[in-house]
Amino acid sequence: MIGTLIRYIIIAIVLGIIGEVISHLSSKSKTIDKNVSTTHYRVKAPAVLKYACMAQFLLGMIMFILFSYFYMKGNKTVEMGHLYFSSIFGIIGLYGVIWASIWGVKVNDSQLEIHRIFRAKKVLCITDIGQVVIDKKDAMILYDRLDKKLIKIDALSDNYDYLLDSLKLNNIKILNKRL
Secondary structure, eight states: OHHHHHHHHHHHHHHHHHHHHHHHHHHHTOOOOSOOOSSEEEEEOOHHHHHHHHHHHHHHHHHHHHHHHHHHTTOTTOOHHHHHHHHHHHHHHHHHHHHHHHOEEEEETTEEEEEOTTSOOEEEEGGGEEEEEEOTTOOEEEEETTOOEEEEEOTTSBTHHHHHHHHHHTTOEEEEOOO
């Protein structure tokens, strides 16, 4: 029983290190320059989402450590379910941090790079976009020329407006379904 608990504590420490490394690597790519180019930018998940997921991850790890401490002390009110819950809670937060770090659309002049988690990067020209649909919640859905959905971009995403302006400049058909 104690061996299993030690194994879980080691896993929690490793997950904490992985979370910090991912957060550090993704923060290195931030541009400090306030003058964002309108031809070279990255549409990415809102920063607040990443911070909220990191807070969830840290809270899960803190709960895991506290529950582990009380479990090892023999507290009868703390069971393995508490440890499972806190570790799963933390892992969901870590997944959110990884997703927010990877997901996005990188725009270089007329070239788009679509980055999604668990999928290969997709590179295409901005003219390869067949149409754009703005849904009821102002989310932008990009479709290719064959009407295959490429990516859905929420209106709260960083640089959302830059991408919308780029699409308008390239005469991409934009359907507004906000009605």
